[in-house]
Amino acid sequence: MTSDIQSENQPVDVNLKLPNNYQTVGIIGAGPAGLATAIALRKQGIEVHIYEQAKAFRPIGAGVTLSPNGISSLAALDADIVQQLKQQGSQLNRFRIRTTRGWPILNQPVKDNEYDQPFLAIRWFSIQETMRAKLPPESLHLNHQLIHFEQTQQGVNLTFENGETATVDLLIGADGIRSVVRKQLFGLEDPVYGGWMTWRGVQKYQHRLLPPHHTTIFAKRGKSLILLDNGQGYVSWALEMATPTVVRSQNPESAKAQVLQEVSKWHPALQELINLTDANTIVERTVCAPLILSKWSDNRVTLVGDAAHPMAPFLGQGTNTTFEDVWALSTSLSQQDNLEAAIDQYETSRIERAQTIQYRTMFSAAQMRNPLLRPQWFKTPLGEVPAQAKVSEKAFSDWLYQYDPSAQT
Numbered sequence: 001m002t003s004d005i006q007s008e009n010q011p012v013d014v015n016l017k018l019p020n021n022y023q024t025v026g027i028i029g030a031g032p033a034g035l036a037t038a039i040a041l042r043k044q045g046i047e048v049h050i051y052e053q054a055k056a057f058r059p060i061g062a063g064v065t066l067s068p069n070g071i072s073s074l075a076a077l078d079a080d081i082v083q084q085l086k087q088q089g090s091q092l093n094r095f096r097i098r099t100t101r102g103w104p105i106l107n108q109p110v111k112d113n114e115y116d117q118p119f120l121a122i123r124w125f126s127i128q129e130t131m132r133a134k135l136p137p138e139s140l141h142l143n144h145q146l147i148h149f150e151q152t153q154q155g156v157n158l159t160f161e162n163g164e165t166a167t168v169d170l171l172i173g174a175d176g177i178r179s180v181v182r183k184q185l186f187g188l189e190d191p192v193y194g195g196w197m198t199w200r201g202v203q204k205y206q207h208r209l210l211p212p213h214h215t216t217i218f219a220k221r222g223k224s225l226i227l228l229d230n231g232q233g234y235v236s237w238a239l240e241m242a243t244p245t246v247v248r249s250q251n252p253e254s255a256k257a258q259v260l261q262e263v264s265k266w267h268p269a270l271q272e273l274i275n276l277t278d279a280n281t282i283v284e285r286t287v288c289a290p291l292i293l294s295k296w297s298d299n300r301v302t303l304v305g306d307a308a309h310p311m312a313p314f315l316g317q318g319t320n321t322t323f324e325d326v327w328a329l330s331t332s333l334s335q336q337d338n339l340e341a342a343i344d345q346y347e348t349s350r351i352e353r354a355q356t357i358q359y360r361t362m363f364s365a366a367q368m369r370n371p372l373l374r375p376q377w378f379k380t381p382l383g384e385v386p387a388q389a390k391v392s393e394k395a396f397s398d399w400l401y402q403y404d405p406s407a408q409t
């Protein structure tokens with residue numbers, strides 16, 4: 001849904017002397033957005049506290065493809081992180097599509113020679129651990145679920161579910177697709193169900209159908225299993241399935257049973273891979289319809305990552321656009337001497353591009369149901385599709401992946 005945003009907060013003085021007079025920045029969420037933001041701001045000498053609702057960091061069964069635009073942005077933030085991720089992950093060089101029984105449909109090289117960075121498949125947990133190691137433990141507060149914030153002339157007062165409170169000068173909502181910060185900031189409901197379910201897992205596995213450095217999609221209309229070599233012997237899998245109703249498995253074993261049921265007539269290697277996967281690490285998620293925001297900030301509070309631009313996973317851009325956001329936000333805060341100007345620069349450099357990617361992701365979802373659909377014909381009741389979201393696949397890929405973070409600010 002497209003949202004006309006109205007602030008629920010009273011206006012406060014944003015004529016703060018920033019960034020040098022920052023005392024503290026509070027970040028809600030220790031996903032890729034929160035961790036990257038903390039690393040970037042600490043490099044500017046800013047005191048940062050991340051508040052995360054989880055009680056512990058544990059390996060989540062998901063793999064991610066970092067694409068050239070995301071890697072360039074992350075490298076601008078911290079080149080050493082990218083170097084470490086390249087050692088752990090797998091640079092993709094071939095893209096295949098097969099039928100559910102394994103017969104080849106498409107086999108082509110990954111075309112990354114026109115871009116500054118490769119396509120890198122890596123375990124989500126590796127990204128989280130590599131970034132977390134860059135932060136002092138005292139800046140990370142687990143078991144801190146934000147339930148409320150209040151903006152005052154002096155700062156932003158935070159209240160957590162565990163009864164603790166804190167006051168920060170700037171609050172950054174990096175709390176994901178169902179962001180509490182976004183909800184309170186703009187009074188918006190969570191994004192609605194988008195008609196797709198996903199299940200994801202990671203497992204050490206070898207099979208001739210899943211060679212190193214390959215992405216392979218086993219697909220039929222409305223259902224596909226995406227397999228990525230994640231490096232170090234790991235294969236990540238993601239089942240994406242169109243379904244009108246939300247599936248809520250009662251426990252990890254029933255989620256695994258559901259996936260096995262969905263692929264029961266597919267190639268035996270796929271069933272074996274899922275069978276081997278520890279049910280407790282399988283991630284079951286609904287895919288939400290995009291929520292397209294025209295504004296990401298209000299006074300001393302702003303958003304990054306999925307909180308700012310929830311999108312379906314079909315273009316693999318959630319984490320990648322998140323790293324673009326973080327670079328833009330941290331650069332704006334370092335270049336401007338008051339918060340209002342910094343936020344203005346951040347939103348100007350980000351919102352239009354993020355919206356374009358959200359619309360193109362919607363097109364990808366529509367095309368998964370109807371492979372004959374072409375981008376120039378794409379319409380959505382959400383609003384007018386930006387021209388850049390309707391260009392050919394090659395033109396869109398070039399625009400997306402040739403992103404130069406240093407040219408944006």
Ligand SMILES: Cc1cc2nc3c(=O)[nH]c(=O)nc-3n(C[C@H](O)[C@H](O)[C@H](O)COP(=O)(O)OP(=O)(O)OC[C@H]3O[C@@H](n4cnc5c(N)ncnc54)[C@H](O)[C@@H]3O)c2cc1C
Pocket residue numbers: 028029030031032033034051052053054063064065066070144145146147174175176177178179180198199200238285304305306307313315316317318319320321322
């Ligand atoms: C099937 C699937 C495949 C995907 N594949 C890719 C891919 O290949 N490439 C890609 O770029 N992206 C991919 N994505 C998207 C990617 O996972 C997200 O875009 C990315 O994780 C967003 O990072 P984030 O930090 O904004 O949010 P999250 O990763 O959701 O992190 C938010 C954090 O905030 C915490 N939190 C939430 N609420 C509170 C609260 N009230 N108080 C405190 N903490 C809170 C959460 O516990 C969580 O740790 C995929 C997603 C799915 C579902």
